[in-house]
Every structure is written in C-alpha cells, then in structure tokens.
Amino acid sequence: MHFPLLYFIGLISCLNGVISQHEPDIFHSCTVMRIVSNGGFHRNVTTIVKITAENISLNQVSCRVVLTQRLSAGVYVDQYEVARQKPFGGPEMYTSQEMDIEQPEYLSPPDTELVALGWQSHSGSLLQSVVTLPLHLRYHRPTTHDGYVNVTISAPAVSLACTTLVPGLECRPKREVSTAASQIPDVMCHSTFLKCHMTGPKLLQLALPVAQKDWSLFVSTTTILVSVTCTIVLAYTVMRATHTTNISLKTKHT
Amino acid sequence: MLYGLWQDSTMVVKYTDVDYYVFTDAAKYITEGESPYLRATYRYTPILAWLLTPNIYVSTLFGKTLFILSDVTVGFLVYKILHLRHCQHTTSILCAQLWWYNPLPITVSSRGNAESLIAVLVLGTLYCLLKRGRWYQATAAVLYATSVHMKIYPVTYALPIYLMLGWHYCKQKQWLPFRLHRWIQYDIGLNRARVMFVAIAVVSFTALTTICYMLYGNQFLEETYFYHVTRRDIRHNFSPYFLMLYLTAEEQGSFFLGLVVFIPQVALLLLVAFRYCDDLPFCCFLQTFIFVTFNKVCTSQYFLWYLSLLPLVIPQLRLTIRDAVAMVTLWFAGQGLWLLPAFYLEFKGVNSFIWLWTSGLLFLAINVWIAYKLITNFTHKPICWQGQMVGLPRKDLLTLDEIISIAFHKVTGKRKVTHRRTGGKLKTKKS
Numbered sequence: 001m002h003f004p005l006l007y008f009i010g011l012i013s014c015l016n017g018v019i020s021q022h023e024p025d026i027f028h029s030c031t032v033m034r035i036v037s038n039g040g041f042h043r044n045v046t047t048i049v050k051i052t053a054e055n056i057s058l059n060q061v062s063c064r065v066v067l068t069q070r071l072s073a074g075v076y077v078d079q080y081e082v083a084r085q086k087p088f089g090g091p092e093m094y095t096s097q098e099m100d101i102e103q104p105e106y107l108s109p110p111d112t113e114l115v116a117l118g119w120q121s122h123s124g125s126l127l128q129s130v131v132t133l134p135l136h137l138r139y140h141r142p143t144t145h146d147g148y149v150n151v152t153i154s155a156p157a158v159s160l161a162c163t164t165l166v167p168g169l170e171c172r173p174k175r176e177v178s179t180a181a182s183q184i185p186d187v188m189c190h191s192t193f194l195k196c197h198m199t200g201p202k203l204l205q206l207a208l209p210v211a212q213k214d215w216s217l218f219v220s221t222t223t224i225l226v227s228v229t230c231t232i233v234l235a236y237t238v239m240r241a242t243h244t245t246n247i248s249l250k251t252k253h254t
Numbered sequence: 255m256l257y258g259l260w261q262d263s264t265m266v267v268k269y270t271d272v273d274y275y276v277f278t279d280a281a282k283y284i285t286e287g288e289s290p291y292l293r294a295t296y297r298y299t300p301i302l303a304w305l306l307t308p309n310i311y312v313s314t315l316f317g318k319t320l321f322i323l324s325d326v327t328v329g330f331l332v333y334k335i336l337h338l339r340h341c342q343h344t345t346s347i348l349c350a351q352l353w354w355y356n357p358l359p360i361t362v363s364s365r366g367n368a369e370s371l372i373a374v375l376v377l378g379t380l381y382c383l384l385k386r387g388r389w390y391q392a393t394a395a396v397l398y399a400t401s402v403h404m405k406i407y408p409v410t411y412a413l414p415i416y417l418m419l420g421w422h423y424c425k426q427k428q429w430l431p432f433r434l435h436r437w438i439q440y441d442i443g444l445n446r447a448r449v450m451f452v453a454i455a456v457v458s459f460t461a462l463t464t465i466c467y468m469l470y471g472n473q474f475l476e477e478t479y480f481y482h483v484t485r486r487d488i489r490h491n492f493s494p495y496f497l498m499l500y501l502t503a504e505e506q507g508s509f510f511l512g513l514v515v516f517i518p519q520v521a522l523l524l525l526v527a528f529r530y531c532d533d534l535p536f537c538c539f540l541q542t543f544i545f546v547t548f549n550k551v552c553t554s555q556y557f558l559w560y561l562s563l564l565p566l567v568i569p570q571l572r573l574t575i576r577d578a579v580a581m582v583t584l585w586f587a588g589q590g591l592w593l594l595p596a597f598y599l600e601f602k603g604v605n606s607f608i609w610l611w612t613s614g615l616l617f618l619a620i621n622v623w624i625a626y627k628l629i630t631n632f633t634h635k636p637i638c639w640q641g642q643m644v645g646l647p648r649k650d651l652l653t654l655d656e657i658i659s660i661a662f663h664k665v666t667g668k669r670k671v672t673h674r675r676t677g678g679k680l681k682t683k684k685s
Contacts, residue, residue, distance in 0.1 A: 040603040080275060080294070088266050098294060104488060106504070139489055142501050147605040209605035216501045219611060223498045224514070226615050227548070230622040231518035234544070238522075238529050241629050 274366025
C-alpha cells in the first residue's frame with residue numbers, strides 16, 4: 001500500500017542528508033533502565049532498553065538498538081575483553097579511539113565515546129535490548145577529603161541501526177554519525193536519537209577509593225626507613241656470611 | 255591445559271591469562287604482515303609473537319604447549335646442572351621434581367604465561383657456563399643475550415658472569431689496559447673467556463635488537479625496553495614502594511624519589527655479585543630474589559624468576575625441616591596478608607590503601623628474613639677452583655616419589671618403616 005512510497009521517502013531523506021531532530025513518530029515509547037553490579041574498580045553496568053513501536057511490527061524490521069555512551073577520563077572499557085565476551089552473549093562495541101587501559105585518570109583523555117550493541121529480543125511491537133558493559137575505573141589523584149571520589153557515568157543515548165530502510169524511521173546523514181557508530185557493519189540507516197525515559201537516576205555515581213594526601217610524608221618516610229633498614233640488614237648478612245669452606249675437587253660424577 | 259580449554263569455552267571467567275590473548279593477538283598481526291605493537295599492551299620482543307604464529311596457523315594451544323614444554327626443560331636443566339656439580343643423583347632428581355611438581359609454574363604456564371621461556375634461557379646459560387668448553391661458552395653468551403633481549407632483568411647477571419669467568423674458572427692469563435690495585439686486577443682483568451663471552455653476548459644482543467628495530471622502528475624500543483625502565487605503575491602491587499609512588503606521582507621531585515628507590519636494589523645487587531660470583535647459581539638466585547623484592551613494581555609472575563633458580567641452590571642449604579616450613583609458610587602468609595586488602599580495595603571498593611601498604615612492608619620484611627636464613631644457612635662452594643669443578647656437599651636426599659612411598663607405608667602399614675639406600679636403590683623395610 002503505502003510501503004513503496006514510505007521506502008522512497010526514507011531513502012531520499014537518507015541520501016539528501018535531511019536531518020530530523022524529532023523522535024520518529026513510529027515509536028510510542030522508549031525506556032532505559034541501568035543496573036550496576038560488582039564493586040571497587042571493576043563494575044558491570046547493564047542497560048535495558050525497551051522500545052514500543054506503533055503501527056509497525058518490529059519482527060519485520062532488521063534494526064539493532066545502539067547505545068552511545070560517553071565515558072569520562074576516570075573510566076575505561078577494555079575492547080579486547082568485550083570482544084572475548086561476545087561469544088558468551090557479550091555486547092558488540094566500537095570506540096572513537098583506542099583506550100589506554102593503564103593510565104591513571106589524570107593522564108587519560110577527558111572524553112571517549114563508545115557505541116555498544118547488545119542482545120535483543122522482539123515481541124510484537126516491543127523491542128528489548130540488554131547491554132552489559134564491563135567498566136573499569138582508573139586510579140585517581142590522591143585527595144585531601146575522605147578517601148573516596150565519585151566517578152560519574154552519564155546516561156547513554158539510544159538510537160537504532162538498521163540494515164534496511166524502515167518506513168517512518170528517519171535516518172541521520174553520514175556526517176552526523178560518530179566515528180564509533182560509523183564502524184557498525186552493514187548499516188543502511190542510523191536513526192536519530194530517541195527520546196527515552198530513564199527509570200532510575202540519569203547519572204550514575206560510582207564511589208572509588210583513593211589515597212589521602214595527608215599520608216604522603218608518613219608513608220614516604222616510613223617506606224624509605226624500612227627499605228634502608230632491610231638493605232643494611234641484608235648487606236651486613238652478605239658481608240658476614242661464612243665463605244668458601246672445604247673445597248673438594250671432584251672429577252668423577254658420584 | 256585441557257581444563258583451561260574447557261573453562262574458556264564454557265565460562266565467562268577465563269582460565270587463560272590476559273597476556274596470552276595479547277601474545278596471540280600480536281601473533282595475528284604478524285601473520286597479517288602488520289606490527290605486533292598494534293596490539294595495545296604488547297610490551298615484549300617481536301620474537302615472542304613470531305614464535306607464537308602457529309597459534310594462528312595451527313592451534314591456539316600451541317603457545318601453551320610451548321610454555322609447558324619449556325617448564326619441563328627447566329626441570330631437566332636443573333637436573334643437568336646439579337649433575338654437573340657432582341650432586342647426588344637422587345638429590346638432583348628431587349630438585350628437578352620440586353620444579354616439575356610446583357603448582358605455581360604449572361598454573362602460570364598452562365594459563366599461557368611466557369615466563370618459562372626466560373627460565374629456559376637463564377638456566378641454559380648457566381648450564382653452558384658450567385660445561386666450560388669454548389663452544390659451550392659461546393652458546394652461553396648467545397643464550398644470555400637472548401634472555402636479556404626477551405626480558406631485561408637477566409642483565410643483572412652480567413657482572414657475576416663476567417667475574418666468574420676468572421682465573422679459577424679457566425686458568426687464563428689476565429690483563430688490564432691500565433694499572434689498578436693488584437687484587438682488583440685479579441678480579442676484573444680481561445682474559446680470553448671474558449672477552450669472548452662479552453663480545454659474543456654484545457654482538458648477539460645488538461643483532462637481535464637491530465633486526466627488530468629495522469622491522470618495527472622506535473616503537474619496538476619504546477615498548478620492549480624504555481617502557482619497562484621508565485615504568486611508573488602507581489596501581490597496587492606487591493612492591494613496598496607502590497603507595498609512596500602513588501602519593502608522590504605528581505609532586506615535584508617524584509622523579510628523584512623514583513631514582514632513590516633504585517639505590518638499595520643496585521647496592522645489594524653489586525654486593526651480591528662481588529660476594530657470590532664464583533657460585534653463580536646462588537648468586538643469580540639471590541640477585542633475582544633481591545631484584546624482585548626491592549623492585550618498584552612486583553607481581554606474582556616475578557616470583558617465578560627466582561623460583562626457577564631455587565632448586566639449584568637447595569643442595570647447598572643446611573636448613574632444618576622446621577626452618578624450611580617456617581619460611582614457606584611465612585612467604586605464603588605474607589602474600590595472603592597482602593591479597594586480602596587488595597581484594598577489598600579492587601573488588602569491594604574499600605579504602606584499604608594503608609593496610610595494603612603495611613602488608614607490602616611486612617612482605618618485604620619476610621622476604622628479607624628469608625634471604626637472611628638462606629644466606630646464613632648456605633654452604634658456599636665456588637663452581638671451579640684452580641680450573642677444576644668443585645663438588646657440592648654430599649646430601650643423600652630422597653626423591654619425591656620415595657618420600658610419598660615412605661609416607662604411604664607409614665600411614666597404611668601401621669608399622670615402623672625404615673629406609674636405606676644401597677647401590678643407588680632405596681630399600682624400605684617394615685619392622
């Protein structure tokens with residue numbers, strides 16, 4: 001019926017780079033929920049996205065939910081670790097730049113973008129996607145406060161990446177697609193970002209232990225003192241150790 | 255290794271070490287004609303990636319098999335070295351078994367860590383030096399250069415090896431191009447063995463480094479050498495210095511502090527080199543032990559560096575069973591005391607930095623006490639005296655299977671078990 005016409009409009013809008021900042025009309029609602037598990041320096045952040053479509057069966061479209069996540073300097077995701085988890089239901093992930101997993105927070109780039117595509121399921125007009133990202137927190141500068149800093153994880157942006165053109169779904173032009181998102185293979189249409197409702201806090205605050213600057217003098221002095229004492233003890237032991245005794249020359253193996 | 259294969263294919267938590275994935279990824283780049291350094295955190299010689307290219311062509315288990323075979327070779331070399339030093343056959347077997355059945359190297363190699371390759375090179379160097387032929391010396395120099403090329407730490411053995419190749423080793427005339435005090439000239443003067451070893455080692459090392467540099471340029475030097483020398487890892491590790499370096503990382507003079515922590519390490523390494531150079535296995539063991547204990551960065555893998563040399567010095571130790579048990583218990587307890595706060599810090603987010611630092615200092619003290627016990631209970635025997643090999647003290651130890659057999663008889667037999675060795679065979683008698 002209207003399908004060829006809508007297809008044609010979608011194709012033209014993609015090719016001409018027509019940008020629409022509005023939420024596509026075909027989606028009735030989008031909700032995002034995030035759950036943080038594990039503690040310390042290694043956290044798993046699970047994001048559940050539920051999208052309900054109107055007037056369209058999501059079984060018929062080949063779109064994947066894409067999470068675009070900006071990470072501050074204090075956090076990183078090891079792309080090799082994510083790649084190893086993929087056969088076990090882990091996400092597919094692309095980054096704008098390779099993340100240095102060894103640098104502390106204060107020597108890392110302030111902002112990194114990654115896109116992740118998780119495991120997803122269709123059920124009539126409901127599309128649900130689950131992405132679990134293993135986040136690692138970097139060592140932070142010592143503080144003068146209570147020994148903890150908060151690392152903020154911003155809310156992810158949600159979009160769809162489709163391998164075919166979907167009637168009613170507006171596509172972003174290529175120049176609007178980030179470096180990370182452009183690496184997703186076989187995508188014909190990157191949808192505009194959906195307006196999603198966050199269930200739970202928009203920003204995640206992860207507390208991380210840090211050393212306290214007040215310890216500096218005490219720790220440095222004690223470390224050097226202990227180290228010097230141990231050195232003297234060992235040096236004295238080596239010097240005083242009894243040397244060569246009873247040298248017996250042997251020419252045959254016993 | 256087979257268990258690891260099963261765990262890797264069924265569980266999210268892998269048995270295989272992260273480093274093994276790094277090696278394999280680097281090998282994959284090599285097979286694609288790319289640089290292995292395209293793989294983030296690959297900080298090794300490209301030779302390792304070349305060696306592991308069958309991981310891509312044949313099976314991903316190739317590398318692990320290679321490391322496990324290297325472990326077996328280490329045990330074999332332990333036996334051969336002790337045999338060369340006229341050690342009792344059963345004692346040599348026991349020392350090799352202590353390596354073969356040590357769960358630490360078994361786990362490390364089967365998880366895909368390459369430390370056993372370095373151990374083979376280091377023990378191979380010692381074995382060839384003890385064989386004392388001209389060709390063996392040349393082979394030792396090549397092996398030594400390769401070991402330094404693969405990992406930097408064996409560079410500390412350069413001085414004791416040079417000093418060992420003196421008058422008592424080869425009875426060759428020594429000379430110096432300048433005049434020094436007589437005893438200094440005796441110890442450090444040039445002779446044919448020393449010149450040959452240094453020349454071959456330098457040429458081999460330069461050749462390996464030049465080939466790698468020509469292939470991968472500055473990145474090879476940066477990742478393989480400079481990174482390890484200039485490394486300032488502020489994340490928690492066994493080193494007693496980690497918290498100090500973390501707290502002062504951005505302070506003025508932190509570079510100076512980084513140099514200061516080298517002083518105890520260097521001073522002790524020099525002292526041990528001059529004191530024990532004529533008993534090279536013990537010298538290398540003690541140097542490695544001190545190097546690891548006082549290093550700015552120390553992880554569990556580093557322990558293997560000295561554990562692979564430990565079986566070589568056991569026949570010369572006069573420790574009681576009680577001392578030995580106390581040392582092993584304290585060594586593990588020290589690590590346990592460190593691992594507990596480390597777990598709470600890393601996985602629970604508890605601020606346990608001070609506890610961790612205290613445990614690091616305690617572990618340092620324990621290691622120093624262990625070194626003290628080893629030095630004071632060590633029967634020092636030079637490898638050579640006036641050009642001849644010196645025999646090790648006679649120690650008729652039981653092999654592991656004999657110990658197990660006696661324990662089994664004692665537990666099951668309910669009768670007194672005595673053992674007596676006649677003609678190299680153990681006779682067990684129940685009464």
